[in-house]
Amino acid sequence: SQTIHQWPATLVQPVGSPLSLECTVEGTSNPNLYWYRQAAGRGLQLLFYSVGIGQISSEVPQNLSASRPQDRQFILSSKKLLLSDSGFYLCAWSGPRDGSYGYTFGSGTRLTVV
Amino acid sequence: QQQVKQSPQSLIVQKGGISIINCAYENTAFDYFPWYQQFPGKGPALLIAIRPDVSEKKEGRFTISFNKSAKQFSLHIMDSQPGDSATYFCAASISPAGTASKLTFGTGTRLQVTL
Numbered sequence: 526s527q528t529i530h531q532w533p534a535t536l537v538q539p540v541g542s543p544l545s546l547e548c549t550v551e552g553t554s555n556p557n558l559y560w561y562r563q564a565a566g567r568g569l570q571l572l573f574y575s576v577g578i579g580q581i582s583s584e585v586p587q588n589l590s591a592s593r594p595q596d597r598q599f600i601l602s603s604k605k606l607l608l609s610d611s612g613f614y615l616c617a618w619s620g621p622r623d624g625s626y627g628y629t630f631g632s633g634t635r636l637t638v639v
Numbered sequence: 640q641q642q643v644k645q646s647p648q649s650l651i652v653q654k655g656g657i658s659i660i661n662c663a664y665e666n667t668a669f670d671y672f673p674w675y676q677q678f679p680g681k682g683p684a685l686l687i688a689i690r691p692d693v694s695e696k697k698e699g700r701f702t703i704s705f706n707k708s709a710k711q712f713s714l715h716i717m718d719s720q721p722g723d724s725a726t727y728f729c730a731a732s733i734s735p736a737g738t739a740s741k742l743t744f745g746t747g748t749r750l751q752v753t754l
Contacts, residue, residue: 531682557739568645568728568746569683574739582739615682619740627673628742630682 527552531616531631538638544589544603546634548616551597556618558599559628560591563613575599611638643731645745652752658716660748662729665710669731671740674703674714677726677747686727687714719752726750 528551538544550556560572571584573591581591588607592600599616616631644663652658662672671690675683689696689703689712696703702715716723726747734740 559739559741569744571741571743574741576739584741617682627685627688628740630675630684633680633682635680 527618527629529616529618529629529631531634533634534632535635536637538606538636540608540638541605544601544606544610544636546601546614546616546636548599548601548631549597550599550618553618553620554596556597556620558593559617559619560599560601561615561617561630563615563633565612569615573601606638608638611636643729643743643745645729645748647748648746649749650751652716652719652750654719654721654752654754656719656752658714658719658723658750658752660714660727660729660750661711662713662731662745663709663711664731666731666733667710668733669743670734671732672703672705672712673730673732673742674701675728675730675744677728683728716750719750721752721754724750724752 531548557576559574561569562572563569573583575581575593578593589603614634617628619628646661673688674686676686677683687698687701689705691707694705700717705712726749728747729745730742732740732742
């Protein structure tokens with residue numbers, strides 16, 4: 526069966542520090558991968574998605590970047606964190622381009638920038 | 640990003656009652672409408688989903704009703720239980736061939752089921 530791992534679960538970082546959040550998927554190949562951010566009490570905002578290694582699409586301009594160095598690995602990064610980067614970050618995957626649309630989310634990373 | 644409007648923002652229902660959450664969308668090209676359930680500190684989990692070629696889908700106590708002409712869909716939770724207390728998100732997506740399916744989410748409904 527497919528599983529998705531996301532870490533760390535919580536993170537407190539000072540303003541101006543770098544960020545690296547990692548997400549890996551097991552049990553499938555060529556998944557579509559996504560990074561979402563959820564602000565407190567709000568919905569989910571799509572940040573980045575990837576259909577393959579090295580292929581990253583950005584949905585909103587921001588202080589973050591994403592990379593996909595391997596088929597089942599998706600990394601969210603920042604060189605210098607801002608207070609506004611605080612939030613709950615969720616990685617998700619969906620099936621390859623065969624019509625399977627459902628998302629499976631990871632357990633999320635609670636990021637607090639202080 | 641195409642909008643999906645969700646209401647109410649919060650909902651309190653007595654145990655055994657019916658919980659109803661509504662969503663409306665604008666883009667008639669959407670072809671997949673899932674509902675997600677999220678408990679505090681956890682990622683959302685897929686609850687039930689529907690495609691626009693059917694008007695209703697039922698899985699256990701959860702039912703999606705879909706009105707294509709009105710561009711609306713709703714989640715009904717029958718016999719609501721305290722364990723159903725969570726935040727529920729509706730979503731919609733277009734899945735053009737050859738690229739990723741990008742879900743657009745509603746803003747969420749916090750459901751509390753009281754004893």
